[in-house]
Amino acid sequence: MSDITAPLDGIETIAHPGPWSRAGRALRTFARRSPLSAFWGCIAALIIVIAVAAPALPLYPPLKSDFRAMTKPPTEKHVFGTDQIGRDTLSRVIHGSRASLTIAVSAVVLGTTFGAFWGLACGYFGGRFDLISQRLMEFLQSFPDLILAMAIAMALGAGFGTVIVAIAITRIPFGGRVIRSVVLSLKEMSYVEAARGLGASHARMMLRHILPQCVAPYLILATTHLGVAIIIEASLGFLGAGIPPPTPTWGNMLADSLNAGLVPPWWLVLFPGAAITLTVLSFNLLGDGIRDALDPRLRGSV
Amino acid sequence: MYSYITRRLAYGVLTVFGVSVVVFVVMRVLPGDPLVALFGPEGYTKLSAAERASYMAELGLSDPLIVQYLHWMRDIASGSFGHSFFRSESVAEMLLRRGPLTAEIALLSVVLSWVVGIPVAIVSALRPNSWGDNIARFLSILFLAVPGFWVGMLIILAMLFWFGYRPPLTNVSLLENPWENLQVVIGPAFVLGMGQAAYIARMARSALLEVIREDYVRTARAKGLSGRLVVALHALPNALLPVITLSGILMGFVLAGSIPVERAFATPGLGFAMYSAVSERDVFVMQNLVFVYAIVFVMINMVIDLTIAWLDPRIRYQ
Numbered sequence: 001m002s003d004i005t006a007p008l009d010g011i012e013t014i015a016h017p018g019p020w021s022r023a024g025r026a027l028r029t030f031a032r033r034s035p036l037s038a039f040w041g042c043i044a045a046l047i048i049v050i051a052v053a054a055p056a057l058p059l060y061p062p063l064k065s066d067f068r069a070m071t072k073p074p075t076e077k078h079v080f081g082t083d084q085i086g087r088d089t090l091s092r093v094i095h096g097s098r099a100s101l102t103i104a105v106s107a108v109v110l111g112t113t114f115g116a117f118w119g120l121a122c123g124y125f126g127g128r129f130d131l132i133s134q135r136l137m138e139f140l141q142s143f144p145d146l147i148l149a150m151a152i153a154m155a156l157g158a159g160f161g162t163v164i165v166a167i168a169i170t171r172i173p174f175g176g177r178v179i180r181s182v183v184l185s186l187k188e189m190s191y192v193e194a195a196r197g198l199g200a201s202h203a204r205m206m207l208r209h210i211l212p213q214c215v216a217p218y219l220i221l222a223t224t225h226l227g228v229a230i231i232i233e234a235s236l237g238f239l240g241a242g243i244p245p246p247t248p249t250w251g252n253m254l255a256d257s258l259n260a261g262l263v264p265p266w267w268l269v270l271f272p273g274a275a276i277t278l279t280v281l282s283f284n285l286l287g288d289g290i291r292d293a294l295d296p297r298l299r300g301s302v
Numbered sequence: 303m304y305s306y307i308t309r310r311l312a313y314g315v316l317t318v319f320g321v322s323v324v325v326f327v328v329m330r331v332l333p334g335d336p337l338v339a340l341f342g343p344e345g346y347t348k349l350s351a352a353e354r355a356s357y358m359a360e361l362g363l364s365d366p367l368i369v370q371y372l373h374w375m376r377d378i379a380s381g382s383f384g385h386s387f388f389r390s391e392s393v394a395e396m397l398l399r400r401g402p403l404t405a406e407i408a409l410l411s412v413v414l415s416w417v418v419g420i421p422v423a424i425v426s427a428l429r430p431n432s433w434g435d436n437i438a439r440f441l442s443i444l445f446l447a448v449p450g451f452w453v454g455m456l457i458i459l460a461m462l463f464w465f466g467y468r469p470p471l472t473n474v475s476l477l478e479n480p481w482e483n484l485q486v487v488i489g490p491a492f493v494l495g496m497g498q499a500a501y502i503a504r505m506a507r508s509a510l511l512e513v514i515r516e517d518y519v520r521t522a523r524a525k526g527l528s529g530r531l532v533v534a535l536h537a538l539p540n541a542l543l544p545v546i547t548l549s550g551i552l553m554g555f556v557l558a559g560s561i562p563v564e565r566a567f568a569t570p571g572l573g574f575a576m577y578s579a580v581s582e583r584d585v586f587v588m589q590n591l592v593f594v595y596a597i598v599f600v601m602i603n604m605v606i607d608l609t610i611a612w613l614d615p616r617i618r619y620q
């Protein structure tokens with residue numbers, strides 16, 4: 001390979017495409033084929049960048065109260081207004097994105113990965129193990145997901161890690177069932193049979209030959225479930241089963257606004273909810289785009 | 303058909319048992335101490351060891367787990383569902399008093415979702431990628447992303463701001479005072495209905511688009527039936543089967559969604575009771591309510607499956 005791309009005398013050649021430029025080309029193709037998803041992907045990326053950079057941004061501290069500016073509507077000084085103890089709403093909305101995104105991403109990755117490996121084992125081994133696992137997953141799916149997450153978060157005691165675990169458990173059956181069905185059809189492929197014929201061990205067959213084919217459905221599943229996880233996290237916060245205050249999360253802020261008086265001030269309701277909607281919308285549309293790009297057959301199914 | 307019914311019922315009984323075990327494991331066996339849940343972390347540290355032991359014995363928490371599970375099943379079988387830790391009301395009384403309101407909200411929201419979702423889907427599917435279709439699809443994507451409880455809060459604010467109107471906060475039955483009951487129920491039902499309508503419109507659109515391509519639909523058109531009659535008589539009935547199944551699955555969305563939505567509207571239904579149980583750390587009420595919600599969800603899906611099997615012979619002969 002190296003002699004083919006070696007620079008010729010006096011002529012500048014194009015460098016061998018490295019992984020980065022390949023990724024860049026894939027992104028460009030994605031943007032050309034579905035510009036709408038690419039646009040929403042940019043919004044999602046912007047939301048993530050703002051969340052990561054929040055401590056460096058010129059904002060009021062999210063926990064500092066200002067008793068001269070309590071429950072003030074939006075002004076030039078506080079663009080999104082202040083809450084009942086004078087905390088800046090803009091700062092809290094932006095800092096709230098950190099908790100919401102961290103929890104949603106970790107919960108989805110944790111739950112889907114666990115489910116995926118479980119589904120891989122179920123599909124590969126089949127038999128009694130598969131039968132029992134399927135029943136267990138169905139039991140988990142017999143609960144509306146928010147209710148199961150509420151019960152687990154309540155039993156474990158509210159906190160950052162417990163909320164992640166609570167949401168992750170509700171994601172396990174989805175990962176399990178989708179990956180299991182993928183594995184069931186892969187198992188019949190002739191290349192897998194060939195590997196078996198060559199005497200590959202179970203672990204090698206699963207990890208080396210079947211697992212790589214599960215990456216696309218896994219990615220699709222994870223991105224499409226991010227939005228759901230964000231809404232569950234916000235609902236848990238709103239119901240007082242999420243991260244305890246004063247940590248700003250969007251759900252906590254909406255719950256707080258109900259304590260701000262008989263009628264909640266509109267700016268305390270509007271902005272956190274709009275942040276949830278915008279984030280979920282962008283992740284959902286990005287997920288749809290990724291699904292269509294990676295596997296058009298799954299359109300509308302995952 | 304009978305063998306299908308028996309199989310589905312046996313399967314339902316197994317699921318109910320599994321669900322009860324999951325609830326029990328989550329609420330009793332997970333590492334969280336129920337006394338911490340009841341008293342809070344600060345309250346728990348203030349209790350002496352003897353007090354802790356006596357509370358545990360009084361609540362039946364120091365029995366072996368299997369005994370605790372059997373006691374719980376006995377309470378459920380006797381119809382009392384155990385007692386709230388903080389209120390004199392038993393969970394059964396709570397279900398009877400608050401349940402009807404939430405059931406009404408759920409039913410009304412399902413009706414709304416069909417009334418809105420199906421016509422939108424028909425308009426969308428008849429002219430795919432037209433203006434109307436694109437607007438309908440954008441709205442359904444938007445409604446999938448909006449948290450229902452937030453929409454509820456916005457509706458309350460808007461009604462108060464523009465009309466000075468606030469829905470009544472009383473728990474009146476439909477038979478006693480239908481007008482006031484409707485005002486309590488309509489807000490939550492609308493919010494939950496629109497959320498479901500988004501899913502239903504999406505599903506019905508793609509189902510219709512698939513069915514319209516079938517041979518029998520082309521035959522109906524070829525024999526000179528008008529487009530409207532083809533859709534109404536030939537395409538729609540078959541396209542509705544997956545939508546019925548989806549509607550059952552969406553009951554999970556309604557049951558769970560009604561908790562934050564009832565909190566937003568301050569509706570005195572079961573969802574609000576669940577919210578109170580969480581904020582009061584009332585483990586026993588929570589355990590029973592979670593169980594009841596899961597059972598309702600399982601039952602509804604069982605009825606839906608049987609309905610689908612009755613409507614579609616292909617299912618029952620599988």
